[in-house]
Amino acid sequence: MRCPFCGNTDTQVKDSRPAEDHVAIRRRRFCPSCGGRFTTYERVQLRDLVVVKKNGKREDFDRDKLARSIRMALQKRPIEADRIEQLISGIVRRLESMGEADIDSAKIGEIVMDTMARIDTVAYVRFASVYKNFQAADDFEEFVKELRPPEPKEED
Numbered sequence: 001m002r003c004p005f006c007g008n009t010d011t012q013v014k015d016s017r018p019a020e021d022h023v024a025i026r027r028r029r030f031c032p033s034c035g036g037r038f039t040t041y042e043r044v045q046l047r048d049l050v051v052v053k054k055n056g057k058r059e060d061f062d063r064d065k066l067a068r069s070i071r072m073a074l075q076k077r078p079i080e081a082d083r084i085e086q087l088i089s090g091i092v093r094r095l096e097s098m099g100e101a102d103i104d105s106a107k108i109g110e111i112v113m114d115t116m117a118r119i120d121t122v123a124y125v126r127f128a129s130v131y132k133n134f135q136a137a138d139d140f141e142e143f144v145k146e147l148r149p150p151e152p153k154e155e156d
């Protein structure tokens with residue numbers, strides 16, 4: 001696994017354990033060349049998905065891209081990292097089990113909104129209001145960039 005910090009391909013696994021109720025294996029990795037630490041998740045991939053954008057362009061479904069968008073939308077919300085990983089996996093499983101290899105980007109947006117609604121009301125409302133006014137809801141990542149980061153919340 002290539003180090004995301006320095007590009008070195010010779011990284012070490014320091015710790016492996018089941019995550020997300022045994023749906024994934026979480027590995028803590030260490031890069032001896034730069035000292036960087038990062039985490040990877042290993043999961044079953046049921047099928048290769050292709051995202052069809054509004055303009056007809058097709059690209060391979062990128063789980064990391066979806067995950068980044070969702071983490072961005074849930075920034076500073078009181079939801080544990082493991083829970084967020086779990087919900088991302090849930091979304092991916094829903095996409096995979098739709099029975100089609102091609103999935104419209106708008107459909108992905110819908111499923112994410114649906115999931116958000118059940119997880120976090122604040123994130124959902126923020127999400128939904130932007131989504132409704134977003135004319136070119138073409139690229140999901142572009143769409144999420146339109147979201148304003150939430151106000152910092154003071155903890156007691």
Ligand SMILES: [Zn+2]
Nearest residue numbers: 003006031034
């Ligand atoms: Zn490194």
